[in-house]
Amino acid sequence: MDTLPDNYADTDKVQPKTWKVINQLAFFAIAYGIIIRLAQYISNRSLWGDEAYIALNIVNRSYLELLQPLDYDQAAPPGFLWVEKLAVQLFGNNEYSLRLFPLIAGIVSLFALYQLGKWSLSAIALPIALILLACLKYPLYYATEVKQYSSDIMVGLLLCLLLIPLRDRILKKSKVFLLGFLGILAMWFSHTAIFSLGGVELACLITSSAQKRKAIVINRLPAYLILLIGFALYYFFIISKSMKNESLQSSWSPEYPKSIFDILWLLDSFGRFFHKPLGFAGIADGIAIFALVIGCIILYKNNQIKLLILISPILATLTATYLHKYPFRTRLILFLTPYFILIIAQGSAFILSQVNLAKFHQERRKKYVGIFGIIISFFLILPPVIEAGGFLFQPETKYEMRSVIAHIKANQQPGDVLFGDGGGTSAQLEYYAKKYGYSKSQYVVGYNDFLKKEAISDQVWSDYRRQFSQLQNQPRVWFLFSGIGLKEKRGEIVEPRLDRIGQKIDYFGQPGAFAYLYHLWLSF
Template sequence: MNNLSNKQNISDFLKYLTLLIIIFGIFIRLSQYVSNRALWGDEASLALNIVDRSYAELLQPLDRNQAAPPGFLWIEKLFTQLFGNNEYSLRLFPLISGIVSLIAFYKLGKWAVSAIALPIAIILFACLRYTLYYATELKQYSSDVMIALLLCLLLIPLQQQILNIRRILLIGILGAVAIWFSHPTIFVLAGLASGNLILTSNQQKKAILINRLPAYFLWLISFGSMYFLTIARVMQNNSLQNAWGDEYPNTIFDLLWLLDSFGRFFSRPLGFSTIFDGIAILAFVIGSVFFIKKKPNKFIILMSPVFATLAATYLHKYPFRGRLILFLAPFFILVIAEGIAFLLTSFNHSKHHKYFLIAGITLACLLIAPSLIRAGTFVFYPENKHEIRPVIEYIKTHQKPGDGIYIGDGGPADQFEYYAGKYGYSQSDYARGYLSELVDAEKFYEQGWQQFKNQSNQLKNKQRIWFVFPGLNKKKEPFVKLHLDRIGKKLDYFSQPGAFTYLYQMK
């Protein structure tokens, strides 16, 4: 009787702990969202596409070396029309996706892992760096995670079932729609469908396959349509292709690339620091062994989207790197959590129970504590990237008639351009140049600067120029000043996290 009572108490404690962690995860996401940091370069580049284009034009390849699924762009466009062109509107859908992902991850975790592993998994998912960060960034990666989890919740309960036509059409339509909102959805759908067929008995395989063909057909039609309308044209962007060109394996037998990619996954997108990523890998290996021995079917289902994505990567169709594979993070986290839980509970079944318990507690502390502490600090010190807004405000307040403004081209200039209109600037009020001209000593020369200045309508004959540097590494700031001192005299300086400006009197 006491044992039953103790088990019930432990079960209740784990349930309340899990609920508390979910609430904490939602709270820190809201704290980061409410802090309303300035859009940084990539966000601003995407925002300008969303704001400046119509819904139909968002089907065209995006400007400024950006790419995002049409459904995501349409929701962003709708939110800016409903709530205004501002950071809150632009980051609302990622925030909603991040909160829904927490709840969906909890639901998936209840199916996948043990009661002790579940709160561990929720803590990691709620607090790890990138699952937290992208929940408040104007990018599609948070919604990628949400859609992957929701598809798992939709499809996993239907495994090995012969479905009626209504359910077949439902999963077919939902999957087809999801493809337009998340590029990697096709890997989740293909992985889960393949995993289901692998686990189905030989006698049922044909019946299951025929039963699901209408849904698969809808998925393929949807993906094919989106591919030829959007993805194929995006793939013609050489800048985007070159950015990920080195992220593919050389051959199908490139095992070194596979091992390297596997190792990198734990630092990004999972978010374990370089000190602890090896420990996370160890926990994942232990969890994998446990799953293969005790829950092989669940392991195949959880890893099926990973294998589908790797297949696309080996075909050089989708990079297996960084934020593009954030949608796979939940599956790895569940296995890691089960690895830790295995060590924590093995003391009941082993003569070396003390050593297993110590190892489990050590792994749990090393993997959970840093992320939990870092996430907790966001409540008081939200993360900032390139705070260009106050820099522009400062220039606007201190600018004199006839002053020129110089901003580096690319993402930094897009960031300035997004905010410029809010402070009364037009594109004719500032010049876009290249930051490397002022940072790289080998590329900077006074004659070249004078030539650029004289050819620029925004800078020609300007005696005072504001040089604006968002997103520049702080270590390079002394080099910037060194070069600027060669072409003028410093009059003013203003700095914010990730952005600063110099005012110079030209020689």
């Protein structure tokens, strides 16, 4: 397939020396993003709840079984699961193997954004966009998490690079069929590929020359039929089964608008998008929204085709959301972040460019606008750069259950039993217990969430006693916990409750996870 032309909107205005500096900044941003992602990857933090859940599916199922609805209320595209399964088989069942594909996807996304940015942005906006994708919290974090969201970004960007050069072109038959099969392949690797694929292709058709549009549709009709049949089969055999999961559906329901006229939901959803999944915090949140508006205006004035293509995946996703087919929710729409970033970068670059214009025209008004652009760029770029740089010295951790279980393994006595609190702790326990040589008879998976019961009624305590009844013949039990806000809950909630059933012997804690060793009373 063809590549995108490097047709910056302001190429003729940029001096060769300036362009060289800009290109160096762009590659510096890519290198910085790669180094930070590698630092996070090498730190090898423990799998947390959701990662452990998906890992258990990958490790315990065959390739064919991964086509069935996943256990533990999980959903992921089969292509992603198969690559993960292959990585485990090749490199062993460990965190490095499970996080390898998301890492590769995160790195490829940086280069893909570079290519898309060269086509869509002014020259000065390109390094800004790359710095943001490299350093913003959630695109960075999910590049080293055992979930499909990093590859969602990669697949969406690669589809843009595939489809945009084909705009307004009549293809050979071989390329038509290749286009159809590549689209199906993309859908197997990313549930969200349909939004990028359908949105960008439709935008390309709408903006193609009126004289050739009919010929283009006829020319690509075989590809469209292949895609339609492939998506129908994929939806029927894969997606529809996940949508029958009532737990998933109930967790997504608040993310849908009440009607097509629910404008308040739309404004609120867009506002929340800048905080998560984009990752702007504090005042940068509002500045990013302002830069997005400016970017839309500039792109609309300079090239409406590029603007429509960049926002087409966003419009396609919102259409599905208003039809209650796909939730507009945090990590589920992480794949949209590159398109927002490109437009934000264009808006920031336009305001920043007023500094040079002020020098050339000697206009005080432009000088003040340029200074304003410097301030905006400062608040947009510097905080994520500093935060991301901190990961080089102190990589992000979540729920470090692996170290807790390693401590238990080193200090256990014959007959000791492990008890995992419900929720994500149980997933971590189930994954790591087997890796540390525990049989299923040596650990118990909890049923209730011991941490979230702020007040225990007689009925609730009766439920706990039934849960703990499995432990009454075990004199020593290690109680494991992980989650948010554990430091406060440990002394106020966990210890007083465990004291009702036994005597504390030992405690060991790590970031986001800890364990108590208790000698249980014969009757409680």
